[in-house]
Amino acid sequence: xxxxxxxxxxxxxxxxxxxxxxxxxxxxxxxxxxxxxxxxxxxxxxxxxxxxxxxxxxxxxxxxxxxxxxxxxxxxxxxxxxxxxxxxxxxxxxxxxxxxxxxxxxxxxxxxxxxxxxxxxxxxxxxxxxxxxxxxxxxxxxxxxxxxxxxxxxxxxxxxxxxxxxxxxxxxxxxxxxxxxxxxxxxxxxxxxxxxxxxxxxxxxxxxxxxxxxxxxxxxxxxxxxxxxxxxxxxxxxxxxxxxxxxxxxxxxxxxxxxxxxxxxxxxxxxxxxxxxxxxxxxxxxxxxxxxxxxxxxxxxxxxxxxxxxxxxxxxxxxxxxxxxxxxxxxxxxxx
Numbered sequence: 001x002x003x004x005x006x007x008x009x010x011x012x013x014x015x016x017x018x019x020x021x022x023x024x025x026x027x028x029x030x031x032x033x034x035x036x037x038x039x040x041x042x043x044x045x046x047x048x049x050x051x052x053x054x055x056x057x058x059x060x061x062x063x064x065x066x067x068x069x070x071x072x073x074x075x076x077x078x079x080x081x082x083x084x085x086x087x088x089x090x091x092x093x094x095x096x097x098x099x100x101x102x103x104x105x106x107x108x109x110x111x112x113x114x115x116x117x118x119x120x121x122x123x124x125x126x127x128x129x130x131x132x133x134x135x136x137x138x139x140x141x142x143x144x145x146x147x148x149x150x151x152x153x154x155x156x157x158x159x160x161x162x163x164x165x166x167x168x169x170x171x172x173x174x175x176x177x178x179x180x181x182x183x184x185x186x187x188x189x190x191x192x193x194x195x196x197x198x199x200x201x202x203x204x205x206x207x208x209x210x211x212x213x214x215x216x217x218x219x220x221x222x223x224x225x226x227x228x229x230x231x232x233x234x235x236x237x238x239x240x241x242x243x244x245x246x247x248x249x250x251x252x253x254x255x256x257x258x259x260x261x262x263x264x265x266x267x268x269x270x271x272x273x274x275x276x277x278x279x280x281x282x283x284x285x286x287x288x289x290x291x292x293x294x295x296x297x298x299x300x301x302x303x304x305x306x307x308x309x310x311x312x313x314x315x316x317x318x319x320x321x322x323x324x325x326x327x328x329x330x331x332x333x334x335x336x
Contacts, residue, residue, distance in 0.1 A: 017100035019129040033076040042147035053106035085116035160271035232332035240283035250286025255329035
């Protein structure tokens, strides 16, 4: 979250915040905007951390502040008289994505309901990524629609997120430091494939989509399962080979986004909040291992670090003794 806030503050000077996230829900039937607004209020009561604002302290640190109440109103726009309602809806959605939040003015979440026809609607859910990760989205949307369908249902506050915060406060920092010191011991220099590229927080990233066929995908999943491993481990192993081919480094390092949700907390899989973290994944590949050996190596290291995914990247830079560790990030998304 600290990293996201920093990037958002840098991008604020240009008016672009790459951490504004957006989901568009397509609805059919009759839409009651007032009822939808009340449902949003239920979401903010169920997950109080979604009411948070982010503000700076006198020492320069950033903290989240959760007010007791925030105004939860939606904007409803009737497009039924437009010549091309779908095109106008697309324009509004794009404009909404490009409109940044002011981090110290909660909520960092807004809903816009677009009516394209009497029985055709779009509900645009826009939120700052600092509030919640991608895995949270299904739970958030499910809670919103459930509260809309049944506004009189009893409100059940999420208990997993407070439990997660308490869990964070009980971590053994010494054990975590030792685990990462061992994992990063072989890293002597950063793995950079674009060392002269200028970093930018002022424009949305480009997307290039490549799809693999169903047959090859099934073969790869079968290979991962045959080794008692996961498909994400196989992808990480392949990326390590790629980085080694590009850089020639015997130990390559890349960023990996981890879920950050401790399995021991009841209900954590359905909780809404920011749990993910970015951690370095160093892979020793200079001894030319086979694919099976490499997968076992990556799987073993990932398992050893499972309880230590909550550390901030700057702390890991200090442990490694390097100002940066990588310039590529691998994200394996497996959302419900």
